Amino acid sequence: MDHLDKLENKSIHIIREAYSEFNNLSMLWSIGKDSTVLLWLARKAFFGHVPLPLVHIDTGYQIPEMIEHRDKLAKEWKLDMIYGQNEKALEKKQTLPAGNVDHTQCCKNMKAEALKKTLNGTWKRYRMNHETGQYEADDNQKPYTGVIVGVRADEEGSRSKERYFSPRDTNNDWDIGDQPPEFWSQYKTDFAPGTHVRIHPLLDWTELDIWEYIKREQIPIVDLYYDRGEGERYRSLGCYPCTEPVQSTASNVDQVVQELKSGKFSDIAERDGRAQDSDEGAGLEELRKDGYM
Template identity: 40%
Template sequence: MENYSLSKLQNLETESIHILREVAASFERPVMLYSAGKDSSVMVRLAQKAFRPGKFPFPLLHVDTTMKFKEMYGFRDRFAREIGADLRVYTYADALKRGTNPRELGTVKCCSLLKTRALLNALKEGGYDAAFGGARRDEEKSRAKERVFSFRDELGQWDPKNQRPELWNLYNTLVNKGEHLRVFPLSNWTELDVWQYIHQEKIPVVPMYFAKKRDVVVRGEQLLPLDGPVELRKGEKPQKVMCRFRTLGCYPCTAAVRSAAATIPEIIRELMTAKNSERITRLIDHDQDSSMEQKKKEGYF
């Protein structure tokens, strides 16, 4: 008997592959933004599937703030080498030379320079007309509003009140010179879907997602990792805590969560009963109300 039903993951997978191929067919210079995080890993696996037995026809681009966790750099280089991907790394050297960092400038300005500005520079220098991102709509409320094919003007800006209507699976891929599209193949995936897919496909991820005893500073509800210098406040002392990272960003701005989930199935179980969303560990999202929307308008990924 032939079976014509698809599971939710198969549904999502087939939709994502369609999106990936649509970009490859419609754009001259696509690029895939790669952060070494779990969503990136899933997106790369989908790209491999979409174009096999060949290689996916676009480079990976890592916009590097140079403040990512050490484990992420090791993982990134190993992963790209193993799959034979063309990995390009961009850092905003001028801003770094001027000493940009979150402690002195604040997280808003730091992100604006090292991530947003850097990304826009990298896209311009590379002449890219479409950039894949691993963002999901369930992550954050302004992302829930974003199209799969999301238009950016010549300054890289997003206009949330004037988005192109997106019906069926008919994507409008037309842009003028200098404009580009951000394309989100994982738009309809949830955090749980991502982990279930990682489990099903045995996709390698940075070990920081798994619980172990780590040196952290406990500040209020936050567990701050000691991957680089952390200024200790009065009475604070590094301690070993069983924890893991639910999302990975820059070490000064990413907190760990208390957790004993040391395997993928344990993470899945933890998520199914989780009380908080994953963005709670991103210090940058709480800077100001509508902070994500504001950053995205300026061109943030």
């Protein structure tokens, strides 16, 4: 097996292990390249079918092309697509674009809080009706006790502290110092009742691995990752008020792979254009302790 085969096999093993060990499991899909690769791996793990719901946290400020791509693939691949949202914060304008909170608080409101309340079922969930193609309020509010997430250890400092099977408490809060050891590909999956578990099948992957896999598998991703004639593209996707593109003329997957191999971005962090990563101190780590993806 080559390098990508080994990564693929390990990720599929972790996805299947999670599915066999945890009841009421879900998978987060941010519509970005990493979580789309994760979705592709899940389809491979279950022979073209994804037997668990896909959850997207809609902040109301995603780039429109992301939402279009989400719904297009959800219909084509017949995904059980669900989204959640902090409707109260949007109504009260407790967001950065409204000018009432800073980056960190906006992320807490629109992402961390919305994620926790969507996963535990205390806030509304909206599920795609495949007959109409529209989203409707979901009657099922049962908590998701486990969630599969497409984070990578090399993407950002706090993510490197994760485990493949990472326990949270009932509030989804993360105690970094209380993570189980994972030696020789042995994973702890028997947690105390009430534990919420995040599963990270892409932990070993790098940004280049992701792109080479997208190239090999011809995975459809949102075209915001490519230059569309303006001399810039996105390396990392988030809310449009807080995410900046990079200067690049890479207009297809081959050119993106070549950019990463040539060293154009070798000294620039992948999330350099994400405003919440630029705040002083360990802001993103604190957000992740509080439930942020």
